[in-house]
Amino acid sequence: MTPGARVQAAIEILDEILEGRPAEQALTTWARRSRFAGSKDRAAIRDHVFDALRGRRSLAALGGAATGRGLMIGLVRAQGGDVDGLFSGVGHAPEPVTEAERAKARDPAPGAEAADIPDWLWPRFQAALGARAEEAGRIMQTRAPLHLRANLLRTDRAGAIAALAAGGIKAVTHPACETALEVTEGARQVARSQAYLDGLVELQDAASQAIVARLPLQPGARALDYCAGGGGKTLALAARTEGEVLAHDAAPQRMRDLPERAARAGAKVRLLATEGLDREAPFDLVLTDVPCSGSGSWRRAPDGKWALTPERLAELGHLQQAILQRAAELVAADGVLAYATCSMLHDENGDVVADFLAAHPDWRLSEEAHWTVLDGTDGFFLAVLTRVGVK
Ligand SMILES: C[S@@+](CC[C@H](N)C(=O)[O-])C[C@H]1O[C@@H](n2cnc3c(N)ncnc32)[C@H](O)[C@@H]1O
Numbered sequence: 157m158t159p160g161a162r163v164q165a166a167i168e169i170l171d172e173i174l175e176g177r178p179a180e181q182a183l184t185t186w187a188r189r190s191r192f193a194g195s196k197d198r199a200a201i202r203d204h205v206f207d208a209l210r211g212r213r214s215l216a217a218l219g220g221a222a223t224g225r226g227l228m229i230g231l232v233r234a235q236g237g238d239v240d241g242l243f244s245g246v247g248h249a250p251e252p253v254t255e256a257e258r259a260k261a262r263d264p265a266p267g268a269e270a271a272d273i274p275d276w277l278w279p280r281f282q283a284a285l286g287a288r289a290e291e292a293g294r295i296m297q298t299r300a301p302l303h304l305r306a307n308l309l310r311t312d313r314a315g316a317i318a319a320l321a322a323g324g325i326k327a328v329t330h331p332a333c334e335t336a337l338e339v340t341e342g343a344r345q346v347a348r349s350q351a352y353l354d355g356l357v358e359l360q361d362a363a364s365q366a367i368v369a370r371l372p373l374q375p376g377a378r379a380l381d382y383c384a385g386g387g388g389k390t391l392a393l394a395a396r397t398e399g400e401v402l403a404h405d406a407a408p409q410r411m412r413d414l415p416e417r418a419a420r421a422g423a424k425v426r427l428l429a430t431e432g433l434d435r436e437a438p439f440d441l442v443l444t445d446v447p448c449s450g451s452g453s454w455r456r457a458p459d460g461k462w463a464l465t466p467e468r469l470a471e472l473g474h475l476q477q478a479i480l481q482r483a484a485e486l487v488a489a490d491g492v493l494a495y496a497t498c499s500m501l502h503d504e505n506g507d508v509v510a511d512f513l514a515a516h517p518d519w520r521l522s523e524e525a526h527w528t529v530l531d532g533t534d535g536f537f538l539a540v541l542t543r544v545g546v547k
Contacts, residue, residue, distance in 0.1 A: 157197045160242045160249025163228050165190065165197075166204035167250060170224030179209060179459050199344070203299075207231055209458040211297040213264070213272045220260030229253060229261070266290070272297055276466055281451075284500045288530055292500075295529045300455035302339040302346065303330060303533070304357040305365045309395050309422045311356045313337065319351035332362035332533055333369040335392075355420040360388050361453070363533035367445075367496050368392035370525055370538060377440040380404060380428070382483045387414035387425065389445050389496075394423035402436060404428045438488035446476045448497040448504045452528070452535025469503055476508045484516065484541075493519070493541040500528050500535035509539045520544050 157165070165186065172182040183205060187198055208215055208227040211234065216222040219230025228250070232239045245251045264270040268278035271293020282289040304327060306316035313329060316337060320327045325342035337357070339346060351357050368389055373379065376399050381390040384403035394401040403425055405411050411427055418425040428436060449469060454461040480495055487493045495512075497504050505526065513519055523540040527533045 157193060158247060158249060160244055161247060162197060162200050162204065163232070163242050164248055164250045165193070165201045166208065167224035167228050169201065169205050170208055170227055173205070173209065173459065174222070174224065179205065179457075204228065204231065206299070206458060207235075209462075210299075210455060211272050212458070212462060213269055213274075214297070217262055217264040217269060220257045220262075225250065226257075229257065233261070268293075270294070272461070274462065274464070277464065280501050280503060284502055285528060285530070292529050296455050296461075298455065300361075300453070300534065301532065302343040303360060303362040303365075304337040304339060304346070305335045305360040305392060305395075306337060307355055307358055307391075307395055307421050308335060309398070310354070316351060316357050319354070319356050320346075320349060323349035323351055325349055325351070330362040330532070332527070332531070333366040335369065335395075336362035336365050338362070338532075353420070355422060358388070358391055358417075358421065360392065361498075361534040361536075363452075363527035363531065363536040364388060364498070365392055366525075366527065366533070367494075367536055367538045368396060368443075370523070370540070371396070371441060371443070371494055372492055372523075372540065373397055373441060375399075378402075378488075379441040379443070380433075380436070380439040380486060381443050381445070382486070383443075383445045383447070383479065384414065385410045385445070387411060387417055389443060390414065390425055391417060391421050391423050393443065394418070394425055395421070400424040400426055402426050402428045402439075404430065404433060406430065433486060437486040439486055439491060440488055441492045441494065442483045442487050443494045443496065444479050444483045445496045445498075446479050446504075448472055448476065448499040449501060450498055451500050451504075452498040452537075455529070455534070469501070473503060473508060476504060477511060480508065480512050481516075484512075484519065487543075489543065490546045491542075492522075495537075495539045495541065497537045498534055499537060500526070505537040505539075509541070512541075518544050 169182045208231050215227045215230030219226035243250045271290045273281050285292045306313040326340045327337040330336035330338045380402045384390045384405045390403045450460045522542045525538045527536045
């Protein structure tokens with residue numbers, strides 16, 4: 157496909173997404189009906205679509221319309237590309253930009269529009285990121301870095317870097333924690349590399365790793381990952397305890413790949429159904445990596461930024477509170493309850509913890525940490541809670 161034809165394909169996919177179709181679904185459907193597209197075409201089109209979605213608001217201003225075509229005109233302009241060369245109308249390229257379209261194009265207004273944050277969310281975003289809110293918003297217009305966790309059950313960080321290098325992948329250490337690596341070359345090869353297939357590295361954001369690294373864990377501790385999902389943190393926990401970790405999720409199908417991932421990583425993980433929780437309790441540590449807005453990882457899943465509403469945020473707050481309360485019942489008297497989100501918003505972080513502590517005077521906050529996109533990671537939050545009187 158020509159570069160112009162790729163832009164036209166991205167326009168069509170974006171129009172479907174703007175009508176409400178999930179991004180992944182729109183991309184897959186397009187790929188199925190476009191067998192002529194090779195893997196490089198599909199990758200380039202995917203990049204266009206995600207770049208446009210991250211900057212949906214500012215690019216609509218720059219491109220003169222909140223349509224697939226407007227976003228792509230805006231994107232090419234923002235990236236300093238040749239708009240008239242790509243919008244040539246030749247072959248499968250989009251039609252040339254009209255005078256009317258040119259007249260509507262303008263620079264995004266400073267603040268929420270330039271930062272690509274919905275207006276209702278902007279005060280909350282500012283409350284969380286302070287004077288650097290616009291800078292953080294602009295970082296979120298760009299692609300997220302690819303981070304790996306060196307699996308200490310199989311190797312160390314230097315060993316992981318060397319094994320990746322043998323497969324043509326360049327990675328450097330990331331300061332977030334002792335296991336974190338950032339891939340600087342060959343990102344698309346990682347999932348096929350021997351280092352990955354042998355379980356030496358896992359795909360995991362550096363701050364997500366740092367959360368697990370910060371947990372107070374004694375060797376041999378009995379740990380439960382209460383919201384295990386795909387098991388990214390379960391595996392990191394197992395690498396730290398070097399013992400068995402129990403994994404639970406209200407939607408157990410989300411953990412379906414976990415046994416295979418654990419085998420590859422050499423980690424001892426046992427899946428636990430909801431009915432078995434009380435039988436297995438108490439635990440020395442219960443981690444609740446709760447469902448949230450995902451505001452810390454909107455670079456990877458940008459539709460979430462535009463789909464979030466005040467009502468959904470409030471609903472999430474209730475769910476987060478309910479999970480924390482239930483998980484607290486499973487913690488041993490001298491154990492630890494850890495609350496984590498991949499959000500940067502106070503509503504889902506400090507506010508939830510404060511409400512929990514107000515309703516549970518027997519618990520106290522023993523440690524709190526947060527990471528934002530300004531740290532070169534996804535945004536994450538961690539609160540470590542212990543019972544009053546426990547060191
Ligand atoms: C943020 S994701 C977990 C990501 C995972 N810990 C990781 O690192 O890959 C949140 C998970 O919580 C689960 N969940 C939702 N409601 C829950 C509940 N009431 N109890 C336990 N898990 C729940 C969801 O199914 C989802 O898999």
